[in-house]
Amino acid sequence: MLNILQRNIGVKIISLLFAIIFWLFVLNEGTPDKIIPEPQTYTIPLVSSGLDPNMVVMTQLPVVRVRLQGINPSASINNIYAQIDLSGGVPGESTYIIKVNTPPGTNVVDFQPANVKLTLDKVLEKTIPVEAVVTGSPANDYQVGSLIVKPSAVNVRGPSTILNNLGKVTVEISVSGVNDTVQISRPVSFRDKEGKPIFGPNPVVDILSAYPSSVDVIVPVIAKGLSTKMIPLKVTSTGTPASGKELRSLVPAPASITVQGTLQALKGFDFLNIGPVDISGLAEDKNIQIALDKITLPSGVSFLNETSLSVSVQIGDGPIQKSISGVAVQVRNVGADLEVNKAIPPMDVVIEGLPDVVNKVTPDQIQLWVDASGHAAGSYANSKVFWQLPPGITIPTTLQVDYSLKSRVVKGVE
Template sequence: MGRYFSSDAALKVISVLVALVMWMYVMNEQNPQVTYVIRDVPVQLKYLDDSKLALKDPTQQYFVNVKVRARRSIITGLKAEDIVAEANLRGRIEGENLLPVSVNVPAGVELLDFSPREIMVVLDAVVEEQMPVYVDVKGVPAEGFAARTPVATPQAVLVKGPRTLVNSIRRAVVELDVTGKNGVVTATLPVRVVDAKGNEQRGVTFRPDMVEVTVPIVPVSTVTVRPDLRGQPLEGFVVREVRVEPSVVMITGNSDALKNIREISTEPVNISGLARSIAADAELQMPRGILPFDEALKKVKVVVEIERVQSRTVSFSSSDISFRNLGEGLTAVPEEGQFVLTVRGPESIINKADKNSVEIYADASGLGEGEYSLRIRAEVPEPYQVIRIEPENVKVTIQKDYRAGL
């Protein structure tokens, strides 16, 4: 009986050994161990203290290639996301950090190698900075109105983020459309933070993210500025040109009052006895209740060019004389003659004075047919002045104009 059981146990052991050999044969021949490289396994950055540090480039990704060995059936279904690659950011500093990478593989898979074993991670300090809010006013108000300087409440936002990103921000912006408006416009608007090119900067936070904006829309009018010159230059000198910078200004105030204002004068500018050009800052003389639209505009510059005076004679004939205010159906026939006009002006432009730049005329107001001796007059553009005309009178016959009925 004992011999029977002994042989039975031996058979069982032999059967197990045969089965094991057969299993090993099948596994090695049908599902063998294979070596494989899993590429582009993403590296997870762990334990970053994001209250103090941030990735300088948040879009930067890190990868390793992992060499493993496992049964073919396991390798076939193995993916990059099944492997865990990590880099520990605890205790790191701003700037470049060379970090070791650790890799863990699933059960049944043997880790042989991976590369790179270290990655360079660049960190930025997290900083906060106040940025003023700039209000970008869009559109054109109603005719006769203009938008004054907008006011944002609060006037600044606190921006927080990586130092590089925060430093690239130039301002916080809100946009308000005032098209067709004719009164105060108030709105609560979202804030955007932008770089020097006006591109919205992401990757930062800011507070508040909404601000209240008020834009006064006021009645306006554009008027010329008239310089108030007092006195005359030194004898032998003349004012060649007067310029005001700016020559026109925008004013604001009561709408009815604005309708009656065409120009604004400066405070008096004294040129008495001057023999040289001057430039003087002069305050604007605003009527009561009227203000410059530009609140910073308190004065304008008055430039007075003064030159030595020279005289010049201009010859003309009676045919160059025009006759003004002739009665209807009448014509004037002057006696032939030669005349000399003497003008004076700045020495730099006196040579430009000729009969083409002078209006020479005689006034025939209230005269009927007959012969007359009329005073010759001349009009010259500034800064020229008429000194005399020789002879002073022209003989003229006023008669019916027979061409009038043709």
């Protein structure tokens, strides 16, 4: 018996190895998502391609039922899908042919639908004011003042048909039970002209978008009997910047604030000066915080809680001077019977301005001239020189030249 088992043992081992390899091959190829039984029906997604970025599909894409047959060892059901080409799409309703994408070796027996009607629309943009909607009631003896929304308008983008039916952009804020000013950032929402929410073909996907998508809202909650008022801010400065520097701008932030007080106290209170700010020795831009207790308000007027003030100081290079050599000087408005006796030689001119402007000036950009209107033949000393300069350039000194006129000699006349 042992001899029988040991006979041709090499051949038997090789046969066993081949059997194991074949079994592993069949096992691997039998994975459900790699084999497509024949025939069998599947539901696959419909996707679009080639759509112009300024167009949008207004119809929800259907699913496609497809019957397949054949076996492709490398195929996966997850990679089979239906497709429509929208590269030539135009606004309005059109019919588009559906194509089913399958791996090689997999045959499509049938699929439904073979085409689909879709409505396309142009994407437009529109700037819409934001309307703040307050819900609830504040605590007893408190009331809501004038609301502040920043920014006060947003840029809305979406299909033209939806955008044309857009009634308003809103943001909701609750003041239920509060006794202090509410300051919050909230996303905006869209309402049609009947006040109803706006939804697209797929309620899960937003059909309209806003930039910015959220706004900051300040809801003053004040004691009853008081009022609120929006006051613009002004600012002044004291001191001088560092040597070679100059003050470019002073910008208060925010540009305006809301204050509270009695109607009588607020009457005639039309602006608030939060300066002066000290810019002594500043060599670069700086943001300066303003302490509220350093600002004097009219009697009976106060800041809302969480009011914050600052001033943005912009410092730039101061003006410099530069000498420009060889600038020509013209004599203009010479009488018809006169001529210049001798051309005025080019002169050196000192110009002044900011470095980035001054350093680019060339002699041909400067026009200098004297005005000979009404002058007879003769010499004119210390005549005023007029000029025309590039924007941002000045001449800090008075220019004068000497020149003379003589009678024009007519040829042929003794």
